[in-house]
Amino acid sequence: MQIREYAETDWARVWPFFDEVVADGETYALPQGLTSQRARDLWVQPPPWATFVAVEDDGTDDGTGDGTGEEEVLGTAKCGPVRPGGGAHVATASFMVSPAARGRGVGRALGEHVLAWARAQGYLAVQFNAVVETNTAAVALWTSLGFAIVGTVPQAFDHPEHGYVGLHVMHRFL
Numbered sequence: 001m002q003i004r005e006y007a008e009t010d011w012a013r014v015w016p017f018f019d020e021v022v023a024d025g026e027t028y029a030l031p032q033g034l035t036s037q038r039a040r041d042l043w044v045q046p047p048p049w050a051t052f053v054a055v056e057d058d059g060t061d062d063g064t065g066d067g068t069g070e071e072e073v074l075g076t077a078k079c080g081p082v083r084p085g086g087g088a089h090v091a092t093a094s095f096m097v098s099p100a101a102r103g104r105g106v107g108r109a110l111g112e113h114v115l116a117w118a119r120a121q122g123y124l125a126v127q128f129n130a131v132v133e134t135n136t137a138a139v140a141l142w143t144s145l146g147f148a149i150v151g152t153v154p155q156a157f158d159h160p161e162h163g164y165v166g167l168h169v170m171h172r173f174l
Contacts, residue, residue, distance in 0.1 A: 001104075015036045049078060050079055054097075074106045075101060077111075079092070107138070124173065128147070129169055132157050132168075133157075139168065
């Protein structure tokens with residue numbers, strides 16, 4: 001697996017799992033029924049934001065003769081300032097892993113990459129504003145990467161199975 005900067009040609013491989021993750025309604029407070037273009041506009045933002053993809057060679061021949069195949073996009077992340085101006089020294093980030101790639105370390109690889117990128121950009125900390133408390137895999141991952149839950153906004157997320165659940169605010173210094 002390789003983590004690299006997002007290229008415009010990646011959206012065609014990000015969009016199907018982006019749409020699936022948002023449609024399941026369990027982890028993102030995004031509106032249902034987004035068009036591909038609207039979703040792309042929300043996910044891929046101009047600098048100082050950066051967007052990344054986790055990719056893997058899918059083993060098919062891409063026709064270049066170099067022995068490599070098409071890249072499969074396993075997941076994506078974006079990172080930028082949590083707020084402009086006085087809050088611009090703290091980063092925030094969002095992550096999305098293809099359901100087909102879960103359990104393969106994609107989220108951890110993207111998380112480690114984003115933390116290193118944010119540190120290199122001069123951010124002092126990273127803050128997640130909305131980690132759904134029932135998303136136990138994400139909470140465990142972020143905790144293992146040094147994040148702490150600094151607060152929970154009660155009943156801030158309408159989960160399709162559990163009803164109103166809390167959103168954790170998670171933070172770690174770099």
